[in-house]
Amino acid sequence: MVLQINTPIPKDLPLDLPLPEWLLVSLLIISFLLHIVFINLMVGGSIITLWAQIKGLKHKEYDILAHEIAKTITVNKSIAVVMGVAPLLSINTLYTLYFYSANALTGFAWIMIIPLVTIAFLLTYLHKYTWHSLEKNKSLHIAIMGLAVAIFLFIPLIFLTNVNLMMFPEKWGTVKGFLNALLLPNVFPRYFEFLGACIAITGIFLVWYNGRKSYPVEEIYTNFTRNTIKRIGYSITTVGLSLQILFGIIVLFTLPSKGISYSVIAVMAGAGLLLANALWLCYKTITQNEIIIDKHFKKIALSILCFLCFYGGSRQMYRHNALEKHQELVAVHTAEFQKLSKQAREEAIVLQQQEAAAPKTDADLGKGVFNQYCAACHKPDVKLVGPPVIEMASIYKGDKANLQKWIKAPGKKRADSPQMPGFLQLSQSELDQLSEYILTIQ
Structure with a gap:
């Protein structure tokens, strides 16, 4: 009853879903995970490129590493955009009222995503293709990437704020724009957990990317060996996983209780154990002899991959729990609207028939x-x-x-x-x- 009093209860569109709900949910989870991996690589790659390029001002090898990472950003960016269509369409279809309501409430910030994405993409291309022409003006070149990173860091915050807001219809009457929605519980912990994931996945990607036999490390670097670059990748992954676990715990304790269930906690705990396992294996790798540096790579990659599956599942479970009661109220409101609409149409038909039957002067x-x-x-x-x-x-x-x-x-x-x-x-x-x-x- 409290939910019904304090929460806007709109009526839904009385239209059938184009596919069975379970199939749309499966498509949402799978396509979102594919999308988020490349988002992680895009954002994480930009952050690591900026870090390596700044470090490269004193150590030339890091500047070369930054250049190599920068080459992958635009490719991962393009894949991320393509992969983002399916989850966006799926969530629009499954949660139309909630997604569009959140978009409307965050207003200007949501509209700004398109120009911000465009600017960020152009900056990454500019940074990539002016590497040699701005060799003598490193401060400008680094500033270009710094601006791209700042935009890349802001765009996910808009998305995350919207997705968070859509799960709490009871807040719709009090939220006044994006900045106000930003202050809702759990937004920033989830955001920093996301940044940790970006760094972790980019780190393990670097290990794989530079570990390929076809990758000519000796021709590209002067002092760095293949194992040196892998060790840097594992170190980056260790930092990212540490941030994920730290903020993941904060996320768990700041999640509003209405979406929490024993099953959600169990899946989140399983995801946490997978991250802890990956972190432990990364730590063992960077503290052991270089001869066995790839000993745990597959286990780390598999742990992170399984974590993503648990993560996607727990997000959907929490979303379902958080919206279930509100969706029931919306269904009642929609059914009542359909009943009144049908009644009005029938009365109109009767009135027309009466008018047609009445004698005309x-x-x-x-x-x-x-x-x-x-x-x-x-x-x-x-x-x-x-x-x-x-x-x-x-x-x-x-x-x-x-x-x-x-x-x-x-x-x-x-x-x-x-x-x-x-x-x-x-x-x-x-x-x-x-x-x-x-x-x-x-």
């Missing part, structure tokens, strides 16, 4: 004749082409015969009006009906 029938032949030039109470009907009624009051005579063969009385054509085609019954209607206008 000459004045009623004359209105139809007037609309067919006269309405283009005459209005009831204002001058159009010819005089208003009320003026005709006053002139021919009680004189139906002369009115009919004028209609069949009119003369010209007014200099400011064109000659009225005659209506000899009208039958006597039509003339009777039309004149009766005209003379009833007051």
Whole structure:
């Protein structure tokens, strides 16, 4: 009852889903996970590129590493955009009321995503293709990437704020724009957990990317070996996983209770154990001998991959729990609306049938004749082409015969009006009906 009093309860669109709900939910989870991996690589790659390029001011090898990472950002960015279409369409279809309500409440910030994304993408291309031409102006080159990173850090915050807001309809009446929605519980912990994931996945990606046999490390670097770069990748992953676990715990304790269930806690705990396992293996890797540096790579990658599956599942479970009661109220409201709508349509049909069955007077029938032949030039109470009907009624009051005579063969009385054509085609019954209607206008 409290939810019903304090929460906006709109009616839903009474339309069937284009696919079974379980299939749409599966598509949402799978497509979102594919999308988020490349978002992680795009954002994480930008952050690590900026870090390596700044470090490269004193250590040339890091500048080369930054260049190599920068080459992957634009590719991962393009894949992220393509992969983002499916989850966006799925969530729009499954949670139309909630997603669009959140978009409307965050207003300007949501609209700004498109120009911000465009600017960030152009900056990454500019940074990539001016690497050598701005070699002697590193501060400008680093500033380009710094601006791209700042935008990349802001865009996910908008998305995350919207997705968070859509799960709490009870807050819709109090939220006043994006900045206000940003202050809702759990927004920032989830955001920093996301940044940790970006860094962790980018780190393990670097291990794989530089570990390929076809990748000519010796031709690209002067001092860095393949194992040196892998160790850097594992170190980056260790930092990212540490941030994920830290903020993941904070997320768990700051999640509003309405979406929490034992199953959600169990899945989140399983995800946490997978991250802890990956972190432990990364730590062992960077503290052991270089000869076995790839010993745990598959286990780490598999732990992170399984974590993503648990993560996607727990998000959907929490979303379902958080919105379930509100969706039930919306369903009741929608059913009531459909009932009233059906009742109104049926009453309208009955009224039309009654009107059709009722006997028509000459004045009623004359209105139809007037609309067919006269309405283009005459209005009831204002001058159009010819005089208003009320003026005709006053002139021919009680004189139906002369009115009919004028209609069949009119003369010209007014200099400011064109000659009225005659209506000899009208039958006597039509003339009777039309004149009766005209003379009833007051």
